[in-house]
Amino acid sequence: MKAANQKSAGFTLTELLVVLGCVTLLAATLLPALAATKLKELSTQCLGNLRQLAMAASICQTENNSIPWSGVNQLWFTPLNTAQNSGALHLLCPLAVKTPTPNVGNYQGKADTSWAWNVLSNPNNPNSGNVLTNGGYGMNGWLYQWNGALQSVAGGWLPAGAGTNFFGSTATVSHPSKTPEFMDAYWPDLWPYAAGPDYAPQWYPYDGGNLAANNTPVYSGMGRCFMMRHGNRPPLAGPPHYAVSHAVKPMPGGINVSFVDGHASYTQLDDLWLLY
Numbered sequence: 299m300k301a302a303n304q305k306s307a308g309f310t311l312t313e314l315l316v317v318l319g320c321v322t323l324l325a326a327t328l329l330p331a332l333a334a335t336k337l338k339e340l341s342t343q344c345l346g347n348l349r350q351l352a353m354a355a356s357i358c359q360t361e362n363n364s365i366p367w368s369g370v371n372q373l374w375f376t377p378l379n380t381a382q383n384s385g386a387l388h389l390l391c392p393l394a395v396k397t398p399t400p401n402v403g404n405y406q407g408k409a410d411t412s413w414a415w416n417v418l419s420n421p422n423n424p425n426s427g428n429v430l431t432n433g434g435y436g437m438n439g440w441l442y443q444w445n446g447a448l449q450s451v452a453g454g455w456l457p458a459g460a461g462t463n464f465f466g467s468t469a470t471v472s473h474p475s476k477t478p479e480f481m482d483a484y485w486p487d488l489w490p491y492a493a494g495p496d497y498a499p500q501w502y503p504y505d506g507g508n509l510a511a512n513n514t515p516v517y518s519g520m521g522r523c524f525m526m527r528h529g530n531r532p533p534l535a536g537p538p539h540y541a542v543s544h545a546v547k548p549m550p551g552g553i554n555v556s557f558v559d560g561h562a563s564y565t566q567l568d569d570l571w572l573l574y
Contacts, residue, residue, distance in 0.1 A: 334530055340392040341528045341554065341564065344482070347388040348556035351435065351480045356468075356560060357381040363467040364443040370404075370451070371418045371428055373486050374437045380421075389433030391482055391554075393533050403430055407484045409525040409533035415486055436483025436522055440464050441558070473574045474558035481565075482553035485522040526551025528564055 309317075355374075358365055358381040366377050379387055389412075396411045403416030412432040420426035442448060444464040452460065471477050481488075526534040529551035549567040556562035565573075 337393070337528075337530065337532070343392045344528070344554045345556075345562045345564070347391065348435065348480050348554055348562040349560070350388060351378065352556040352558075352560045352562065354378040354381045354387060355441075355479055359468050362443060363469075364465065365437070365441055367442040367445060367448040368421065369418070369424075369447055371416055372421055373415070373417075374442070375415075375417050375431065375433075375486075376421045389431065389435060391434030391527065393527055394434040394482075397432055401430070401432070403428065407434060409484075409527050413483075413485055433486065434482060435480045436485050437480050437487045438478050439487045439489040441468075441479060442487075468558055471558050471574075475561065476572070477558045477574045478555050479558050481523050481555040482525060482527045483523040484525065488522045523553055524567065524570070525553060526567070527553050 355365060355378060358377050361381065362377070365374050367373070368376060375387070375389070391412075394407060394410055394412050398405045398407060398411050398414055401414050403414045405414040407413035412434050415431050415433065416428035417431045418424070418426055419429045440463060442464065444461045444466065449461065465471050468474065531551065534551065552564055552566040552569070554562060555565045555573075
């Protein structure tokens with residue numbers, strides 16, 4: 299017979315609550331660190347994608363002096379894929395793999411969502427069908443080749459006389475380490491225009507977006523890459539009034555950018571105004 303004062307084996311309710319509290323506290327401490335590590339890993343993969351794009355662009359530019367523009371259903375995808383003989387380009391940022399709704403071309407993306415574009419299935423046959431392509435990066439439009447195909451349609455979105463602003467070749471880029479080539483973006487390309495009519499150049503270096511999209515100015519010019527896709531938080535859209543918001547420092551987050559010299563790096567939103 300057990301003694302009356304013998305304690306039964308096991309934990310008391312108080313002890314269980316203390317253990318549960320410790321586990322909860324430990325999880326609350328570790329989970330943000332694990333999430334930040336995962337975001338950093340995905341951001342590193344994104345930089346690798348941008349370096350691959352820069353390498354393919356370098357091959358293409360060596361052969362053509364610049365990146366040929368062959369129509370709205372080819373843009374830079376076709377010439378760069380042709381130059382990248384080893385395989386398809388990685389157009390999706392790992393932090394923006396979600397597809398838009400509806401996933402139809404041509405549809406703008408978001409900070410955490412890819413854009414959708416109709417790309418010609420056979421670049422040598424203009425009558426071939428389009429293939430829906432998703433991506434998360436945009437190209438500096440002034441690196442396109444100012445050729446007849448672009449000139450014939452450029453009046454729809456570029457200011458008069460804009461042809462003189464194209465680089466022509468990478469040899470004419472005076473600051474290759476500070477001139478963006480590819481970057482995280484809502485749209486496949488951007489058109490930097492330092493002499494924009496609406497803002498001082500130092501405030502709005504990417505003016506001159508698609509004139510047809512003036513009813514959605516957040517997606518034209520600088521707005522096409524102004525997002526907080528990378529940093530210590532999940533992807534978010536940039537402040538809605540980005541030109542005015544520049545007066546508030548520091549702006550949170552940033553994007554990944556590859557440059558004409560081939561390197562790629564994380565760029566804070568504030569630092570976008572320091573690029574060429």
